[in-house]
Amino acid sequence: MSATLQALGLDSSTAEFLQSVPEDLVPGRVARVDKGLATVFTEDGPVRASWSGALLAEMAADAQAGPCTGDWVVLRFWPDDRITLESVLPRRTTIVRAEVGGSSRGQVLASNVDVIAIVVGLVPEPNIVRIERFLALAWESGARPVVVLTKSDLVGDAESVAEDVAVAAPGADVLVCSATTGAGMDDVRALLRGSEDLGNATLALLGSSGAGKSSLVNALAGVELLDVQDIREDGKGRHTSVRRELIALPQGGVVIDTPGLRGIGLQESGEGLAAAFPDITALADHCKFKDCSHVMEPGCAVQAALDDGSLPYRRYDSWVKLRREAAYMARRADVRLRTEAKKEWVRASKSYRRDHKPRP
Numbered sequence: 550m551s552a553t554l555q556a557l558g559l560d561s562s563t564a565e566f567l568q569s570v571p572e573d574l575v576p577g578r579v580a581r582v583d584k585g586l587a588t589v590f591t592e593d594g595p596v597r598a599s600w601s602g603a604l605l606a607e608m609a610a611d612a613q614a615g616p617c618t619g620d621w622v623v624l625r626f627w628p629d630d631r632i633t634l635e636s637v638l639p640r641r642t643t644i645v646r647a648e649v650g651g652s653s654r655g656q657v658l659a660s661n662v663d664v665i666a667i668v669v670g671l672v673p674e675p676n677i678v679r680i681e682r683f684l685a686l687a688w689e690s691g692a693r694p695v696v697v698l699t700k701s702d703l704v705g706d707a708e709s710v711a712e713d714v715a716v717a718a719p720g721a722d723v724l725v726c727s728a729t730t731g732a733g734m735d736d737v738r739a740l741l742r743g744s745e746d747l748g749n750a751t752l753a754l755l756g757s758s759g760a761g762k763s764s765l766v767n768a769l770a771g772v773e774l775l776d777v778q779d780i781r782e783d784g785k786g787r788h789t790s791v792r793r794e795l796i797a798l799p800q801g802g803v804v805i806d807t808p809g810l811r812g813i814g815l816q817e818s819g820e821g822l823a824a825a826f827p828d829i830t831a832l833a834d835h836c837k838f839k840d841c842s843h844v845m846e847p848g849c850a851v852q853a854a855l856d857d858g859s860l861p862y863r864r865y866d867s868w869v870k871l872r873r874e875a876a877y878m879a880r881r882a883d884v885r886l887r888t889e890a891k892k893e894w895v896r897a898s899k900s901y902r903r904d905h906k907p908r909p
């Protein structure tokens with residue numbers, strides 16, 4: 550497969566899939582979706598593509614079938630210069646955000662991500678509950694989560710903060726770095742190396758506004774690629790980034806920088822929640838009742854662990870809150886799924902009719 554596609558993070562399973570694609574179609578990777586069009590990186594550079602009729606039909610049945618940043622796709626170049634996105638190749642992983650007050654099935658923020666870096670500034674002091682939220686979202690995706698504590702140049706005790714964070718992040722590495730001084734950046738760079746059969750890795754950055762994501766991308770790339778916001782008096786950046794970009798780094802590897810996420814909701818399955826709290830999941834196996842809610846039942850192993858101090862109350866509280874949220878999302882999903890699919894179909898078929906008006 551071409552070096553260009555490899556630089557865009559092509560993995561072996563996608564490469565194999567592309568071999569079965571008809572020759573008149575052109576492969577590429579979606580960098581961004583906006584205004585009903587996708588910016589797609591191909592071997593011959595970026596193009597803007599609209600949706601094919603077949604893709605629209607798929608989207609009518611499933612809103613998540615629509616392209617998102619990170620997708621591998623195939624394009625058709627028409628004689629009249631139109632470019633249509635014919636189909637989205639199977640996704641290896643998906644980062645899904647359940648929309649707050651929005652659609653029922655979560656919005657796919659990015660796909661085919663190998664590693665999710667949860668970027669957290671060491672100033673202001675990291676919010677552990679928020680990190681646990683991001684971790685649940687990240688585990689749900691199928692990608693490997695890593696917590697990156699940045700702005701280490703601003704604090705004296707970065708390593709001890711990292712130890713506290715590690716307790717809340719079982720199964721995930723916790724890195725400490727500074728985009729400003731370059732300290733610890735080699736460990737962050739190593740996340741992009743990937744594996745032999747998967748090629749270079751795709752790294753997605755999650756994190757609150759002002760956490761330091763853009764600065765991290767710039768440090769990785771070695772050049773200014775993204776606007777870095779002026780710092781506010783309270784240490785937070787302004788919330789202005791609305792772009793979602795896919796960046797192929799010169800030294801290999803791809804970074805996906807999603808817009809600053811605030812108030813992220815959990816996806817409904819609850820699997821991410823279980824993965825982010827393996828300690829509680831393991832305890833639950835020992836409860837007397839299979840359907841124990843771990844609140845007040847007799848013989849509850851979770852309550853017992855709280856009593857003997859082996860499970861911190863703070864962590865239990867955090868889990869209860871996130872579980873409530875996941876349950877709420879699940880209930881709402883049932884009700885809204887049909888309405889949403891229908892709305893999307895109406896929107897999509899309108900734009901299809903607009904784009905396919907008979908030509909004179």
Ligand SMILES: Nc1nc2c(ncn2[C@@H]2O[C@H](COP(=O)(O)OP(=O)(O)OP(=O)(O)O)[C@@H](O)[C@H]2O)c(=O)[nH]1
Pocket residue numbers: 699700701702703726727728729730756757758759760761762763764765776777778779780785786787788789790808809810
């Ligand atoms: N001292 C120091 N400041 C940093 C570091 N990384 C980022 N900053 C500052 O923190 C502020 C926010 O950084 P950004 O990189 O724009 O943060 P962001 O996460 O991209 O923010 P959004 O685009 O709003 O999502 C800026 O003023 C940066 O200069 C660092 O390692 N050390």
Ligand SMILES: [Zn+2]
Pocket residue numbers: 833836837841842843844846848849850851852
């Ligand atoms: Zn229990």
